[in-house]
Every structure is written in structure tokens, then in C-alpha cells.
Amino acid sequence: MSRPRTHRLTKHIKVLGKQNSFNTYAACIGCVKKFDKDEISKNTFTNKKPQVKNHLKNCPDFLEKIESKEEVDDIINLTDNEQEKNNKCRKINGDSNFALSSKYLSSVGVKKNDIKSSLIHKFTKKEESKFEHLLLRMTVANGFSFQWIEHPTTLEFFEFLSPLLVLPKRKALSNRILNKQISELKTLQNEKLINDEIGVVLAFDGWKNVINQHIFDINSEYERLIELISKIKDLIEKINQLGIKLNAIVSDKFLEIVFLPCIAYQCQLAIGDLFKASPILRTASSKAIMVTAFFKNANNSYFIDKLHDIHQELYYKYYSIIVPAKTHWNSNYFCFNSLVRSKQGKGVRVGFDELTSTY
Structure with a gap:
């Protein structure tokens, strides 16, 4: 049999019915006395002490019933009997379990840390x-x-x-x-x-990667590989001393060391063979490299500026002339594509033809 839900404020309210399987709803005695049934239903609340307190504190009808603001405050703020009983039980149990020293009590609230002893x-x-x-x-x-x-x-x-x-x-x-x-x-x-059975690959690239991180930066001239040669040699000696299996080195100094399973290197070899087999392609590749080298030479700044102006007029931005690289199998395509794009202007076409014929 369940115990009825009662507390010290129950005498100031009237329980009207069941709200759910756990709670009831009620109205204060001031509202019950003043309003009819329909109006009372608009001012009901859950029969729990916090909700009852909140209603009694703000209800003008309850204040009118009690006739004194001080008495209403006493009713709301009076210490609960059941809370006093619980506090006494806690105190008795606490005293039986441990005793707080006066020194500890006096130190509570002090800023200095007091947990060091334990x-x-x-x-x-x-x-x-x-x-x-x-x-x-x-x-x-x-x-x-x-x-x-x-x-x-x-x-x-x-x-x-x-x-x-x-x-x-x-x-x-x-x-x-x-x-x-x-x-x-x-x-x-x-x-x-x-202990790596597969082995390692040493890769040195002075350019930025796809997320603009400098892979290896020695000084302000990070794009040059010549500063890395001595470090590469030292690393090879150390790897040999440690007995580490070395599969490949991406470097201009050690081209004889090749990692054949690399798909990029295989594509580079295949494209190189195609260009070598065709005299036309071989000649075109040679002249393309000459043209790109011309526009990459700082001594030709006048022609480089003219090319920039033409790009700005045609595309509203500048396209860089790309030099093919041995380790980048698709760099030949990008090189030729950049030259074709730059030849769209009529003025530059004549210059390209003259430059090509000169070479």
C-alpha cells in the first residue's frame, strides 16, 4: 500500500485529483474559496513541495486568506519537520563514522590547498x-x-x-x-x-605539397635541392649503419636508385619511350623545353612581362609556364598545355614561331 503524499504545506492546499500514476494536482485554499470549479482548474499545480511553495509565494488570493505577508513568508520559509529529522539522522550517522577535527573545520574556506596530506x-x-x-x-x-x-x-x-x-x-x-x-x-x-620488413623511401622535395606545407626547409631558398645533398649522403650512411632496408630515394643525386613498383615512375618511363620512338614528338618536346626555359630565365624579363600582359588580357589572370620534370610523369602534358594556352594571342603566336624557328 503506497504512502499518501503529504508535507507540511498540505494543510494550505486542496488536492483535486490524480495528475498521473505518480503525482496529484491541487489548488491553494485561497483560490478554492474565491473561484468556482472552472476557474480553479486554471490555477492548479502539481502537489510537490517546490511547486506548492512557488504558488503560495505568488498567489494574491492566498495572501488575502492569510491576511499577513509576514505570516505567508513564515509558512513558506519555515524549516520542514521532515528535513530536520533527516538532518539529525545524517548527523548521528556522520558522528559514528568519523569525527572532524577543529583544525580541519577552521581551515575550510582558506585558499591554500589542504589535500596534500592525503x-x-x-x-x-x-x-x-x-x-x-x-x-x-x-x-x-x-x-x-x-x-x-x-x-x-x-x-x-x-x-x-x-x-x-x-x-x-x-x-x-x-x-x-x-x-x-x-x-x-x-x-x-x-x-x-x-624492424620494418617492407622498407622505407627517402623523399626530398623542396616545393610545397598539396596543403602548402614545406616538406623540408633548410633556409629561405627552400626550392633548391643543392642544400640537401650533404644531408642526403649523411642519411644514407646512417641508414646503412643501422641496417634499415632502403627501397628508393627521390633525389637528383641518386638517380640510379629506383623503386620500380612506383606507378608514377613506370608512367614516366612509358611516356619517355613514346617520345623517343617518334622523331616529331622528340623534336616537339625538345623545342618545348627550350621555350619554357626561355620564359623561366630572369634575363628575359621584358618578354616575360609581355606574356603576363597578354594572359591578363585573355584570361584575366596569369598562367605559369611549366617546365617538365623527370620525376613527374604528367609534367610533359602540363608543359605543352601551358604553351598552347599562351599561344592563343595573335601577337604572342608570332613571337613563339620566331623563337621556335630560332632554336
Whole structure:
């Protein structure tokens, strides 16, 4: 048998019916006295203490019934008997389980961290190394400068978490800790490469990739490969020393090392054979390279500017003349296409014909 839903405010309301399988709905005694049945139905509320309190607090008819604002406030704000009983039970149970010292009670509300006695301990060597590793990862992942580790707000935050914790200085984070992590990363990388049964490919490209990232940038002249030659040689020697299987190197210095399963290289070989077999194509390819080399030469700036003007007039933008590359199988097509596009203008057609005949 279910217990009826009653509370200390029940005497100030009248339960009118069942709202659902769990709750009833009611109206206050002020509304019941003043309104008829139809009007009362517009002012009902769920028979729960928070809803009852809210209605009694804002109902002018209940205030008129009680006749005193102070008495209404007392009815609404008076401590619940059942709440007092629960508080007493909690206090008795709490006293039986543990006793709060006066020192702890006096420290509640103080800004200083008081969890160190139970939760904070001094780091072991292994834990300290792990903590430094996490600090460096957080620095790099969030793009922080190394100065953040010495900022007053950082020190205050970590002191709150652990008053016994000593943060590393900025120089330690940017030198000792960083160098240690780099060394460990290189060791892990070498282990994986040595155990890789398929092998690795060294690729050096001074140009930008499809998402405009510089793959390998040595200095401001990142488009030149000559600065990488010495580094490529050093890498080859190191790879041989470690016993890593090397499949291919994309470089102008080591053309004799080729990774045949590469589909791009196979296409390049096939297209090269087609051009070699046809005298017409071979001649056209040779002259196309001469023309592109002419417009890529900075000494011919006058003709380059004229070509820019014609492109702007025809296409409202400039199309670059593309030089074919040995490692790009489709670069021959792009080279010829760029020349055909540039020959659309009547004035430039004559210049192209003269230039071609000269060569």
C-alpha cells in the first residue's frame, strides 16, 4: 500500500485529483474559496513541495486568506519537520563514522590547498620523468611558448594541485627535457624502421605539397635541392649503419636508385619511350623545353612581362609556364598545355614561331 503524499504545506492546499500514476494536482485554499470549479482548474499545480511553495509565494488570493505577508513568508520559509529529522539522522550517522577535527573545520574556506596530506606525495624518479614528458607534450600541443612554465598563474595553479611539486624552469624545459624527448623519439623511430620488413623511401622535395606545407626547409631558398645533398649522403650512411632496408630515394643525386613498383615512375618511363620512338614528338618536346626555359630565365624579363600582359588580357589572370620534370610523369602534358594556352594571342603566336624557328 503506497504512502499518501503529504508535507507540511498540505494543510494550505486542496488536492483535486490524480495528475498521473505518480503525482496529484491541487489548488491553494485561497483560490478554492474565491473561484468556482472552472476557474480553479486554471490555477492548479502539481502537489510537490517546490511547486506548492512557488504558488503560495505568488498567489494574491492566498495572501488575502492569510491576511499577513509576514505570516505567508513564515509558512513558506519555515524549516520542514521532515528535513530536520533527516538532518539529525545524517548527523548521528556522520558522528559514528568519523569525527572532524577543529583544525580541519577552521581551515575550510582558506585558499591554500589542504589535500596534500592525503593525495599529494613526492614524485619518484620514474614519475618525475613522466611528468616532464607530459609537460612538454602540453606545451607543444597547445602552441605555448616555453615562458608559460614560469608565468605566475601557472605556478599558482600547480601549487594548488600539489604544494610539494617543483616545476622545471623554462631553460630546463626547452633544453634538457626537449633534447631528452627528441633522443627517445629518435630511438623509437630507429627501432621501428629497423624492424620494418617492407622498407622505407627517402623523399626530398623542396616545393610545397598539396596543403602548402614545406616538406623540408633548410633556409629561405627552400626550392633548391643543392642544400640537401650533404644531408642526403649523411642519411644514407646512417641508414646503412643501422641496417634499415632502403627501397628508393627521390633525389637528383641518386638517380640510379629506383623503386620500380612506383606507378608514377613506370608512367614516366612509358611516356619517355613514346617520345623517343617518334622523331616529331622528340623534336616537339625538345623545342618545348627550350621555350619554357626561355620564359623561366630572369634575363628575359621584358618578354616575360609581355606574356603576363597578354594572359591578363585573355584570361584575366596569369598562367605559369611549366617546365617538365623527370620525376613527374604528367609534367610533359602540363608543359605543352601551358604553351598552347599562351599561344592563343595573335601577337604572342608570332613571337613563339620566331623563337621556335630560332632554336
